[in-house]
Amino acid sequence: MTLLAAVLVLTAVRRSWRWAALAIAAGALVGAFLSWYLGDVLDVLGVPPTWVDRVWTGVVCALLGVAVVGLVRGGRGRRGRRLTRVVAALLVPLALVSGGLAVNRDAGLFPTIADALGQSHVPPLRLPDDPDAGSGPIDAADWRPPHDMPSHGRYGSVRIPGDVSHFHARPAIVWLPPAALVEHAPALPVVVMLSGQGPGAAPANIIEAGRMAARLDAIARRDHGLAPIVVMPDQLARASNNPMCVDGPLGNSATYLTSDVPTWVRTHLHAATRAEDWAIAGFSQGGTCALQLGAGRPDRFGSWIDVSGQIGPILQDRDDTISRGFNGDRAAYEAAQPLRVLAEGAPYRDSTAFVAAGADDSRYGPVVPVVVAAARAAGVRVTERIVEDGGHDWHTAGVALAEGVEWFMQRTHLTR
Incomplete structure (x- = not known):
């Protein structure tokens, strides 16, 4: 035309x-x-x-x-x-x-007009009837799938209130593997997965642009219905906002992700509770958040998956970040830098990290070896991944986040 x-x-x-x-x-x-x-x-x-x-x-x-x-x-x-x-x-x-x-x-950002407008068209999640009817901590060697287990996982939107943080998050999306949808389901590990930030950014980007539901179904199918519970909360409040996963004037995003979200998961889902069974993951700004919270809260997230993240929280530039994101407190800004947090928190005795970027990502690709070196120096066990023919896009994000989930399954002994 x-x-x-x-x-x-x-x-x-x-x-x-x-x-x-x-x-x-x-x-x-x-x-x-x-x-x-x-x-x-x-x-x-x-x-x-x-x-x-x-x-x-x-x-x-x-x-x-x-x-x-x-x-x-x-x-x-x-x-x-x-x-x-x-x-x-x-x-x-x-x-x-x-x-x-x-x-x-x-x-590969906006599959639909609703995605471009930042509006989720994901229907509400139907939760399992009895989240407490589990068999205790997951043991892949002992658990056997029942004959009536669904062939696919289930996902939908949920409201996770900011009871502690008072953070006004948009609806989250939760994906439950087939193993979570049966009676006497095992207590499964959890991946908290974050989208990027920018026009139209929302948790639905992970499902739609990243095709994550199909990727996770494929992962679960290879492992007899076993996979982590994947929770995709909103760390932004709105697409144009960037609280940088810290507590500050732009919103208490850090407390929301480390307190309100885990509390909701433990209350409504049959999830494992140990830090080694929880991972924080994300793409772009979400990858930066994964690095920050993985380094800063190893007691909550024993693993992190950083795909195409930055080296630290940033707005327009350093001065703008300190002014708007930290109320002008330069010391607070410096203390929030994840490489400094890694150095000061060393040695990390039981933390693991999966750090990835696209081979053609000229801006965030060079961050990978810097983060990998700092994490390894702090004692973190790191896996590095460069996605061939990938840029700073949802092709790279979908591939790397899915591989990160499989990597995390080995850490939590879900893979047989």
């Missing part, structure tokens, strides 16, 4: 082909400049543009140039000029939508 509109405009203004060629070239140059300035200089999205982003920005601006020529020059005759201008006007939204869809497909 977009291509057809552009061809019609160019055909109508064929006598002004020099203007059209100039508009296309100028548009492509403007697109290249905008991609560089907004993506690399201003860093408006927090990640560098991919080549797909850069090419499509140029294409969209070139199409807009064609539309401008059509609107100004028109076609031949009064009726021709009017029709050409209508088609040129139509080309503007078509170009913008086409470019947006292409970039979104490259990033």
Whole structure:
């Protein structure tokens, strides 16, 4: 449709082909400049543009140039000029939508319009009838799946109130493996999994963009229905907010994740309680949170899965972070840096970490060896993973988070 509109405009203004060629070239140059300035200089999205982003920005601006020529020059005759201008006007939204869809497909971020608006369309979770009817701490060698065990896990949205933190979280999503849906279910390990932060960010991104339910079902199927309970809470309160998983003026996100969420899980689900049976995981900003809470609360999370995270909590820059995130308290900001926390908390005698990024992630990929080195120096047992052909996108996140869950299953002896 977009291509057809552009061809019609160019055909109508064929006598002004020099203007059209100039508009296309100028548009492509403007697109290249905008991609560089907004993506690399201003860093408006927090990640560098991919080549797909850069090419499509140029294409969209070139199409807009064609539309401008059509609107100004028109076609031949009064009726021709009017029709050409209508088609040129139509080309503007078509170009913008086409470019947006292409970039979104490259990033794999918003499978639906609801995801783009940050609205969860995940139905409420139907909890198991009796979360206390378990067989004690999980032992994969002794537990056997019953004949009536479901073939797939179950997921849905739940409200986890911020009773202690007073954090106003949006609904969380919980995935229960088949082993959690039967009578006399074992007490299963828990993975608290966090999305990133940015336009449309929400727990549903993990399920929709990361295709996590299907990935987790595949994992459970290979292990006779056994897998961790995966809880996907909201650590942001809203997509544009970034409390940085600390307690501060932007929200008591840390207390919410380390107190309110575990309390809800223990109350409503048959979950293991030992720190070694709990992991904190996340992608991008969520990966940074995993690093922070894994380093800072080994008594709560014995393992962490950091996918494409930053080296520490950050807003626009250091000064902005201290001002808005820590009430101007520079000492509190320094104390919250996870590499410092790792150094001061060493030795970590029973903590493990899975640290991953995409091979093509030029911004957050270099963070991986720094975090890995600091964690190992502090005594953490670390597994490092670089996802081939992966950038800072949900392809990388989905692959690495799923592999992180499998890695955690070995730690908790779920894998037979």
